[in-house]
């Protein structure tokens with residue numbers, strides 16, 4: 102669990118389950134929406150492994166060159182391990198390159 106998830110879990114349990122005295126029922130749905138919005142942020146900040154695929158980039162002396170292409174698991178945009186992308190340059194998703202880098 103990263104620090105964002107920890108903060109999110111703490112806030113969610115306070116808002117949704119403990120229902121402090123000052124927390125009014127009519128704001129429940131509103132707060133649920135805020136929690137969902139924060140949850141999006143938590144997911145974005147939690148590194149996801151990019152998807153790998155191979156592509157033929159060019160031919161040299163009639164021999165095709167196969168290269169690895171990496172795509173963001175969230176939006177499918179191209180991401181570049183050798184440029185040191187820590188975040189998807191299309192949607193901002195945090196990337197987990199594992200040991201492949």
Ligand SMILES: [Zn+2]
Nearest residue numbers: 173176189192
């Ligand atoms: Zn993306």
